[in-house]
Amino acid sequence: xxxxxxxxxxxxxxxxxxxxxxxxxxxxxxxxxxxxxxxxxxxxxxxxxxxxxxxxxxxxxxxxxxxxxxxxxxxxxxxxxxxxxxxxxxxxxxxxxxxxxxxxxxxxxxxxxxxxxxxxxxxxxxxxxxxxxxxxxxxxxxxxxxxxxxxxxxxxxxxxxxxxxxxxxxxxxxxxxxxxxxxxxxxxxxxxxxxxxxxxxxxxxxxxxxxxxxxxxxxxxxxxxxxxxxxxxxxxxxxxxxxxxxxxx
Amino acid sequence: xxxxxxxxxxxxxxxxxxxxxxxxxxxxxxxxxxxxxxxxxxxxxxxxxxxxxxxxxxxxxxxxxxxxxxxxxxxxxxxxxxxxxxxxxxxxxxxxxxxxxxxxxxxxxxxxxxxxxxxxxxxxxxxxxxxxxxxxxxxxxxxxxxxxxxxxxxxxxxxxxxxxxxxxxxxxxxxxxxxxxxxxxxxxxxxxxxxxxxxxxxxxxxxxxxxxxxxxxxxxxxxxxxxxxxxxxxxxxxxxxxxxxxxxxxxxxxxxxxxxxxxxxxxxxxxxxxxxxxxxxxxxxxxxxxxxxxxxxxxxxxx
Ligand SMILES: Nc1ncnc2c1ncn2[C@@H]1O[C@H](COP(=O)(O)OP(=O)(O)O)[C@@H](O)[C@H]1O
Ligand SMILES: [Mg+2]
Numbered sequence: 369x370x371x372x373x374x375x376x377x378x379x380x381x382x383x384x385x386x387x388x389x390x391x392x393x394x395x396x397x398x399x400x401x402x403x404x405x406x407x408x409x410x411x412x413x414x415x416x417x418x419x420x421x422x423x424x425x426x427x428x429x430x431x432x433x434x435x436x437x438x439x440x441x442x443x444x445x446x447x448x449x450x451x452x453x454x455x456x457x458x459x460x461x462x463x464x465x466x467x468x469x470x471x472x473x474x475x476x477x478x479x480x481x482x483x484x485x486x487x488x489x490x491x492x493x494x495x496x497x498x499x500x501x502x503x504x505x506x507x508x509x510x511x512x513x514x515x516x517x518x519x520x521x522x523x524x525x526x527x528x529x530x531x532x533x534x535x536x537x538x539x540x541x542x543x544x545x546x547x548x549x550x551x552x553x554x555x556x557x558x559x560x561x562x563x564x565x566x567x568x569x570x571x572x573x574x575x576x577x578x579x580x581x582x583x584x585x586x587x588x589x590x591x592x593x594x595x596x597x598x599x600x601x602x603x604x605x606x607x608x609x610x611x612x613x614x615x616x617x
Numbered sequence: 618x619x620x621x622x623x624x625x626x627x628x629x630x631x632x633x634x635x636x637x638x639x640x641x642x643x644x645x646x647x648x649x650x651x652x653x654x655x656x657x658x659x660x661x662x663x664x665x666x667x668x669x670x671x672x673x674x675x676x677x678x679x680x681x682x683x684x685x686x687x688x689x690x691x692x693x694x695x696x697x698x699x700x701x702x703x704x705x706x707x708x709x710x711x712x713x714x715x716x717x718x719x720x721x722x723x724x725x726x727x728x729x730x731x732x733x734x735x736x737x738x739x740x741x742x743x744x745x746x747x748x749x750x751x752x753x754x755x756x757x758x759x760x761x762x763x764x765x766x767x768x769x770x771x772x773x774x775x776x777x778x779x780x781x782x783x784x785x786x787x788x789x790x791x792x793x794x795x796x797x798x799x800x801x802x803x804x805x806x807x808x809x810x811x812x813x814x815x816x817x818x819x820x821x822x823x824x825x826x827x828x829x830x831x832x833x834x835x836x837x838x839x840x841x842x843x844x845x846x847x848x849x850x851x852x853x854x855x856x857x858x859x860x861x862x863x864x865x866x867x868x869x870x871x872x873x874x875x876x877x878x879x880x881x882x883x884x885x886x887x888x889x890x891x892x893x894x895x896x897x898x899x900x901x902x903x904x905x906x907x908x909x910x911x912x913x914x915x916x917x918x919x920x
Binding site: 370371373374377378381382383384439443444445447448449450451452453454455614615616617 | 662665666667668669682683685688689694696697699700701702703704705706709710712713714716717718719757
């Protein structure tokens with residue numbers, strides 16, 4: 369508990385988490401508002417449409433989570449941390465919990481903010497959140513942000529450098545996971561095992577695919593996909609912690 | 618009490634610290650002396666459990682750093698004043714440190730007061746001058762009121778006023794019975810600050826002793842001899858096997874002999890003496906000799 373309080377003080381005593389949270393919200397809610405305003409009978413507003421742009425906020429949050437650890441290496445405050453708490457795994461775990469929880473909260477704000485603005489713009493369209501699938505689609509965004517933050521912290525801990533970690537994360541989540549599907553023959557087979565693709569699957573399972581969206585034959589159901597995404601992220605985190613424990617700070 | 622036993626650290630092919638054993642006792646300032654690149658910082662990082670020794674170990678009060686419960690209460694360290702997030706205030710920096718070791722929030726205000734940063738404690742640490750950063754680092758080291766303190770080159774880049782403040786401060790800490798280890802590559806500084814010296818060169822231990830002993834043992838003691846008959850006296854002393862140097866001002870420096878021996882020789886041969894005085898080599902000279910990157914200065918003459 370003490371260590372969680374320590375990491376909370378650290379996180380909120382610089383301004384960058386506030387900026388990241390604000391940026392994630394503004395971008396996602398802003399784009400959703402534009403799209404909602406342009407929905408029509410051919411392209412109707414649905415709960416799924418209000419959540420279709422969560423990835424924009426997620427990229428910002430992935431960067432924030434990676435920065436939470438890489439800036440500690442950049443300014444050597446990681447050494448001050450390990451001096452205060454020589455049990456490195458405890459210290460890093462506390463940071464992961466605090467940062468991921470913040471990511472989860474930002475995820476919920478992004479999701480309900482996007483839904484809320486859509487409702488404001490098109491008050492006559494019924495986008496009430498009723499079914500379990502709809503709840504998963506909206507409230508589940510927080511869970512995906514939470515798990516994504518764990519993934520990002522693992523990468524940040526392994527690479528230690530901000531530029532490298534951010535580049536790897538964005539290239540991975542934005543480019544690799546979507547383009548891997550176009551590799552002939554094996555592409556689809558690889559893509560269905562990609563972590564962020566499975567995170568997305570958790571949110572969208574049971575909805576109609578958007579026009580042009582590739583249809584993937586997923587290995588798991590909705591919750592299984594989230595579990596798989598979490599397992600990959602936690603596995604990566606364990607590797608990162610073992611490396612951080614062994615190497616010189 | 619700090620005890621290093623066979624401490625060794627290799628970075629790839631570089632041997633930064635080589636089978637180093639020494640101990641640091643409480644109640645005095647111990648200087649950790651060596652030229653740049655000698656391995657001082659590396660040793661300090663190993664003492665603090667930041668770098669893993671390739672072999673050997675180092676104990677603080679009989680335990681490795683990682684074995685200390687709430688370590689800031691036992692050990693305070695200032696290795697680099699820049700280990701602070703530039704956008705975090707001094708108070709926030711100390712607040713999380715205090716929290717992590719179960720120290721009351723009032724300790725933060727106390728140490729800020731001690732180092733004289735109270736007025737600027739709410740400002741971002743990135744805007745501090747080097748002297749202020751250094752004070753913040755010291756405040757962090759003092760937070761847990763530790764019995765063991767480590768400072769790595771604390772006076773580097775400070776103005777004379779800052780240097781004096783830190784010097785007095787460290788001596789005050791030692792006078793309270795604490796163990797204080799201070800590294801420096803400057804002899805002159807250590808001579809003023811430290812009563813004991815651990816001297817290293819190229820990662821190896823060169824000597825561990827009191828500062829005074831170090832000087833006596835290592836700097837070649839010489840005797841200054843002034844006489845109107847140097848032309849005859851010089852060769853005589855060389856014949857006796859002493860090293861003689863002409864100072865060029867009608868005096869000779871004789872090393873390898875005591876003033877008693879020289880006085881006896883002078884009297885036995887009926888020479889006149891105007892001065893016979895033992896000279897102490899400077900700490901700087903001793904250091905240069907021992908760490909090996911000094912020019913040999915005692916040329917022989919009189920032959
Ligand atoms: N992290 C590191 N990686 C590689 N070499 C290092 C590292 N840290 C120190 N060294 C090398 O080890 C030697 C000792 O360095 P250091 O401990 O910083 O000396 P000092 O503090 O006495 O100036 C130097 O040759 C330095 O280049
Ligand atoms: Mg150094």
